[in-house]
Amino acid sequence: MEVLSDLPAFRDLLVSYAKDEWRRRHEDRERVPKGFDKSLAFDLIDIAPGSAIPKLEWNRHRNSGQVNLPGFADEIEEIVESAYSDVVALIGGHSGRVSALNSEKVRALNHFGAGLRDDEKIELLDRVNGQVVSLDAHRRKQLITGARETYQTRLEGIGKLIGTQIKSEEEASVTVRTSEHGDITIPVDPIQVKEEFDGNLEQDVQFVLLVELDSQDCFRRVADVLDIAVVDSEISAALSACRKRLEELRSLEAGWHNGVGKQVTDDALHAAEAFLTKRTSFCAAYRLYPTEGGGILIDFEHGNWDYSVEFSATGSVEMYGVEIEGDGELGPKEFNFVGEVFLTAFDDRISASG
Template structure:
């Protein structure tokens, strides 16, 4: 048996095309879980002589997305009941009451939540509404035509009304300080100087060994973390993805360089050729010697690149993108100079160039 159950409304830029992003759909699964647990609670409250709900009470209940109507994104959720639940009929009313109670809970001030809504179920809001961004809302219809409006801030307040911490999606970046192989975690130094422990799958162990303790390589962590009421990060609960950007400062610099357009320098500068720039970027980011300090990279007005190091002899390299050639210069001992040209057309050429840099770029003494 199928009947219309509820039609929430998502608002925000992501929903203007009347579509439902995949990551938002998980909110509807979390909503279904909340309805089921709340319906169980309501049933047991009215049947104190029972320890459990009737067999099939929840397993024969589920919500399906029947359609998405215009007006931002308005998915119509249909109640599908089967088995004994469909035959008896009475139990289905607990799900409808749970639906109404959730909407009332969302609409009410956190200091005056409905007495029928148990505090221990507020933890469901760690999942329900977690995908909402700051400019988005989820509206649940109430009796009388009004709505309860769930925002990221309201979701946080609902969880903290019963818990010390709340969960939210995170996208963290930093460097691996150290790893604990037994616990399968690593300590991440964040960009703001803070630290947090991150769980890692066994498949990431080899990368953690490769990039651990090397600040120039940035690790991006996407997952779920807990925060306190002051929005201070407590710990990463789970990880959805772990990615590494090698030689992150170089990668960021090339992202800027590829955006240059002709006229960038006092109206006269030639923008570097994007295809040639991409080749150089790939080589420098992917294969730059680990023990050699990273250079500063600047565009030149004629459309090429200048690399400079704060190192002994003030070394620099001019890279001619069109000719695929690098020209090295530095001041050597006894006022002498070191000059060397390198072709950069093949992998072997780049290998020779990097070997030369490894020998001649010496960090200045502190």
């Protein structure tokens, strides 16, 4: 469901390139004809097997050029094919006639792939040569910041509530202190401030935002609020205890274990922190230890299982476990980092063990 917002954004990007193609074919016209946008509507007809592969179909009948662009039905089909090739060329970095990114295209790109995580990508098939081009978070940032100073992306995390403000009956905000971007002012509904945030200063707040960053990933503003809520007090206290333990591990010097044991790395600490903030509900059960290789080990029990989540010195993560009463065993499986692939596997395993 989270990726559905990418589909209208993709359509808007395609339409922008279709307009460029129309103008190339009709240099005597200053504007595209009325009804051009309506002729380019798409239906979601299937979700194919795989990692969220939506199948889109241009509805040539319900939204045909005969209805909205009389006399241009055949030409509009060629324009759509050409526009799709231009989108593929843009993402793939192919040389050619791809138009510069105007404000319309940047606006579409700011929504297309805004929720991409570090281990995710959007793939498009080149219908000419059969090759696949990929849009990941890095490539998307390159494209947008190549045309303007800032880009929009999804930000998910937990911060400390340090202030609230109600300016009017329609306008209010909360200020949250984050480890990544400092103090962030987030617009919220005045009623939510009164009912949920007032009286909860210094409490943890969990948020999912669409934010605007510059090319150096410095925070500029909140573009949209997808979700924000005060974290349950018991979970918040458990999370604070885990963070305190991380600080203890950070202070360990090399040789902490009878003369051996490397200092815990920043990559391991960042990976562990990311895991804690994304799976806070188990924080009360977590037990955190350093590893001799400079990593961090988190042990916890759930159901009839004893699980271990280990973060290496490079930030990769591995999960394994054993059945407490029985001979069941979960063999280790390694993931490059704490991304959606790992978190999905973690959730599936936890659900399977009750």
